[in-house]
Amino acid sequence: MDYVKLIAEEVSLGMTLPWTVFDRHHRLLMKQGDTVTTGRQLNVLLGQGYRPFAPLAPERRREPTLSQLLGDAANSFSTVSTYANYLHKIFTRLHEGNSAALPRIDELTAHIQHACTADVDAILGAVHLYHDTPYTTWHPLYIALLCELIMKHLEYPPKERKTVLKAALTCNIAMIDLQETLYRHQGPLNDEQSQAVHEHCEKGVAMLRAAGVDDPLWLDLVLQHHEKVNGSGYPCALVKDDIHLEARIISLADRYSAMITGRAYRSGIPSHRALRELFLGKGEEYDEHLAVSFIKELGVYPPGTFVRLANGETAVVIRRTHDTSHPIVRSVVTAQGSLFSRPLRRDCRLPINAIVASCGDDVTLQVPLHTLWYTS
Numbered sequence: 072m073d074y075v076k077l078i079a080e081e082v083s084l085g086m087t088l089p090w091t092v093f094d095r096h097h098r099l100l101m102k103q104g105d106t107v108t109t110g111r112q113l114n115v116l117l118g119q120g121y122r123p124f125a126p127l128a129p130e131r132r133r134e135p136t137l138s139q140l141l142g143d144a145a146n147s148f149s150t151v152s153t154y155a156n157y158l159h160k161i162f163t164r165l166h167e168g169n170s171a172a173l174p175r176i177d178e179l180t181a182h183i184q185h186a187c188t189a190d191v192d193a194i195l196g197a198v199h200l201y202h203d204t205p206y207t208t209w210h211p212l213y214i215a216l217l218c219e220l221i222m223k224h225l226e227y228p229p230k231e232r233k234t235v236l237k238a239a240l241t242c243n244i245a246m247i248d249l250q251e252t253l254y255r256h257q258g259p260l261n262d263e264q265s266q267a268v269h270e271h272c273e274k275g276v277a278m279l280r281a282a283g284v285d286d287p288l289w290l291d292l293v294l295q296h297h298e299k300v301n302g303s304g305y306p307c308a309l310v311k312d313d314i315h316l317e318a319r320i321i322s323l324a325d326r327y328s329a330m331i332t333g334r335a336y337r338s339g340i341p342s343h344r345a346l347r348e349l350f351l352g353k354g355e356e357y358d359e360h361l362a363v364s365f366i367k368e369l370g371v372y373p374p375g376t377f378v379r380l381a382n383g384e385t386a387v388v389i390r391r392t393h394d395t396s397h398p399i400v401r402s403v404v405t406a407q408g409s410l411f412s413r414p415l416r417r418d419c420r421l422p423i424n425a426i427v428a429s430c431g432d433d434v435t436l437q438v439p440l441h442t443l444w445y446t447s
Contacts, residue, residue, distance in 0.1 A: 074121040079160035080134075082107060082116050092120040110152055111203065117159055118205045118251065137178045146441040147193035148201050150186055154179060154212055155204035158240065162207070165244055170283035180215070180236040184229060187219045192374040192390045193444045195220075199331060199342060199375025200387075200440055206254040207247045210328055215239040217324035221361070222317075224368040235317045238292035242321060245274035272297055272306050288317070296321045299356045319358045323349065323365055326357070342369070342376045343429040370395030372426060379428045382406060386417060387436075389444050394420070401443045403434060410437050416447075 074093065082088070084107055091103045100120055107113050137157050141150060157179060164172035186194055198213045215236045222232045243250055249267050253260070260268065275293045284290060295318035298304035300311050304322075330345040340348070346366050353362035372378055372395065376388045383406025390399035401414035417424040436443075 073124040075124045077116055077120040077122055079117060079163045081122070082113065082120070084108070084110070084113055090122045092116055092122055094119040095121060110156065113156065114159075114204050117156075118207075137175070137182055141182070146445050147186065147190050148197055148439075148441045150182075151194070151197045151201055151209075151212065152204060154182065154186075155208040158208045158212055159205070161240075162244065162247055165241065165278060165282050166247070168278070168281040172282055173284065176237050176240060177233075179240065180233045183212075183215055183219055183236055184232065187216060187223065190444075191220065193441075195369065195374040196387075196389065196440070196444060197375070198328070199373060202332070205251060206332075207243075207251050210250070210332070211240050211243055213328045214242070214321060214324045217327065217365075218320050220368050221320050221324065221365055224364050231317075234286060234288050235292065235320065237286075238289050238296070238317070239321050239324065241279060241289075242275065242293050242296045242325070243271060244278055244293075246271040269305050288315070291315055292318045292321060296325065298322070300358055301355050303356065316358070316361075319361055323357055323361055327365070338431065338433075341429055341431055342373050343371070346373075370398070372396070372398050372429065374398075377430045377434060378426045379430050380417065380419070380423075381425045381427050382423050384415075384417070385430065385434060387414070387443055389416075392420065397425070400424070400426075403436060403438075403443075410435075412437070414438060414443055 077092065087106050088101055088103055092100045094100055100115060101107070101112065107116065137153070140157060141153050157175070161172045161175050161179065164175070194216055198216055202209060218235050218239045219232060222235060227235075246267055249264065249271075253264070253268075256264075272294050276290050279290060279293060292315060294306070295309065295314050298307065298309040298314045298318060299322070300314065300319065302308050302310040304314075327345055327349060330340045330348065331342055333339040346369065349357060349362050350366060353359040370391045372388045372391075374388050374391065378386055378388060378400060380386055380400070380402065384402040385404035386400035386402040388398045388400050392398055397419040400417050400419060402417050403411055403414045405411060419426050
């Protein structure tokens with residue numbers, strides 16, 4: 072029997088499956104008659120699922136807007152999850168060359184700008200801690216969120232920021248399938264994988280043109296987002312001012328997001344180490360002014376960072392203050408090494424709660440992430 076990849080229009084939350092779904096290796100994912108009850112199940116089906124080939128004639132309904140899907144989203148973490156699922160549907164349309172993707176990208180970028188104004192510290196917490204959707208959706212989403220924060224810091228007008236967000240969301244559109252593979256890959260890339268990586272900028276531009284994108288800046292940013300100021304980037308080995316400033320912003324956000332993210336072969340780098348590497352690379356791989364602005368915006372201890380306090384507790388940074396060395400945190404591990412059943416809010420401006428060190432994110436939290444930010 073032939074199988075075809077599931078697409079976003081064929082499956083949704085609450086749906087009872089009309090077929091049994093397998094992954095590409097014919098391993099069972101869900102049976103016919105099962106109901107899709109969680110976002111995680113939906114993400115797995117959309118990321119890995121194949122159904123038996125048969126012409127389907129589902130009733131065509133008007134798809135909900137992103138605002139309708141968000142409803143009364145209670146917190147930034149559920150909001151980010153909804154964004155990621157929506158972005159997956161956008162990617163499906165772009166791969167089909169479907170211009171219906173373009174107004175949806177407009178809508179998503181507007182929501183990202185609002186989210187980064189409404190609760191920026193919780194958004195940064197999501198960037199550092201929330202990876203509960205496929206890598207191919209949350210990585211570009213987090214690049215866009217970081218770009219929005221940097222550009223606001225640099226006082227870019229909202230309209231100009233939107234173009235950069237569109238490029239950030241779509242810069243890896245030509246290597247979506249490969250990107251998920253590389254996320255779990257160990258060892259060096261083979262020749263075919265290396266070629267696909269080096270060609271994805273130019274192929275991405277071609278795919279966006281096919282879907283109706285005609286904004287020259289958007290297309291240029293996708294083409295240039297792997298260029299480096301010292302000329303060591305690709306595909307054109309551009310240097311310094313030959314690279315759009317906005318492409319340099321995307322490159323910086325892309326690199327930071329990749330560094331703090333774990334892979335099959337390594338753990339994610341703690342944020343303080345990632346920021347240090349960006350600082351050391353300023354003027355070489357990265358634009359010096361942008362690197363400094365990026366570090367100033369995130370702060371010494373960005374929200375979502377794990378830290379050790381003078382009282383012996385391990386905590387998660389939840390809010391920045393005017394003095395970025397002394398944020399507000401939630402203690403999650405006691406000085407004796409046991410987990411708090413209810414994380415305690417600590418003000419690091421008090422000497423007993425002062426931060427003595429950053430630490431890795433290997434703590435297994437026993438509470439939903441949003442409760443760190445949204446409980447008194």
